[in-house]
Amino acid sequence: MNDSSDSKSIKANSLKAKVRLEDAKKSPVVQDKMHQTQPNKPIEKNSALIQETETDIASNPYFSVQDLVVGYDDTIVVNGLSLILQQGEIGCFLGYSGCGKTTALRAIAGLEPSRSGTIRLNNQNLTDKTARNSFAVAPAKRGMGMVFQDYALFGHLSVAKNIAFGLNKWSAADKKARVAEMLSLVELTEHADKRPNELSGGQQQRVALARALAPKPKLLLLDEPFSNLDVVLRESLAMNVRDILKRTNTTAILVTHDQNEAFALADKVGVMEQGKLVQWATPSELYHEPISPFVAEFVGEGAMIDGIIKEGHVETALGNIYRRMEVCDELGQPQYCEYDYPNGTPIKVLVRPDDIIHDDDSARTALVIGRVFRGANYLYRLQLDDGQTVLSLVASHHNHEIGSHIGILPLLEHVVVFNEKEINATTWSEYDRSQRMAENN
């Protein structure tokens, strides 16, 4: 935790700092740290080759969408969407209902025409319009597989025949071998002769996955594939599907409004708002470094508390926050710099439940005003002395009654601060959130 005694260690060296606030002001861009080249690396025989390959991968990704615009009649639904995926990566569009996720996926599949923008897959431009067609490459020729919300299985065909459906150009022997391989992959070998209605929802979902994977698609598109399953099954199945996609090195895009599903399955998650990808990043980056209050609110739980800039740090009801740099000094000690706002600037600070540690020995206390039992943990809603509320995740053997005071230790080193003027609404209460989701549904 920071407090005023830390101020001595503050170094006004903003150049090397992690520039979260500047990042937040940038327009959303494709952020892919994994494949950035390293310009100062000494060039040896093999490293030159590696560098070349890395540059090639970064500048010519396996799958890319650039400035995609899609609409219906007078309405633009997907508005300048850009992303890249390397081969074998799993991406995800996450967003409230109606934000354009399915439309974006359908445009990638070629089922909706794009108004502008480029979609490239495996060195092929799919979007150049020809004189006669609105797509350079017709949907059926894109080499994409799809798994739909309702699985769209053929009820009159056996599981094996469903899986073989897209293999009509394969020889009988190859087809048989591929179906057996897919059945084994999704662990349904003993159900090969059953009809879909004899299977559970989760098993049907795996048949749909096997059918989509059987022809070895260049890109797999999954549209809310778990939404018909109960919540408990969803997360475990999402992990199971991720395992299968990774084993087959399948590049895939998932559409969902469920962040647990997105986090369990995807390498890169794009939070969509009104047809735009506001941030495209790993699940961890989205959670810990949201680019805007909208992303912060949509991904994970938390609270926004008030702060004010004073001499380069933020004063809050939980203590002072100093801007920590990503680099440490030569002794391994963290370095700090100043926030780039004038004195007196009102600030909002994102505090996650894991930023507030319960500590019986702490002199700082908060009032328990609500709690939700989550098995291993309680999620406590805590009121600070000035009336603001924060959340805290506490092991469930710490059972504190509503109305009691508990000791807290705020860990404020990794919080995200937002200039208050950039926030449209500070609506962090569960009521506001569920209300908004209900309105959007």
Ligand SMILES: Nc1ncnc2c1ncn2[C@@H]1O[C@H](COP(=O)(O)OP(=O)(O)OP(=O)(O)O)[C@@H](O)[C@H]1O
């Ligand atoms: N065929 C269509 N014709 C006209 N408008 C459409 C059509 N399909 C979708 N829309 C509209 O486009 C917007 C985006 O729809 P889309 O299905 O892409 O959203 P979504 O984010 O996938 O939502 P959900 O999570 O509810 O499926 C919505 O306002 C929807 O009403």
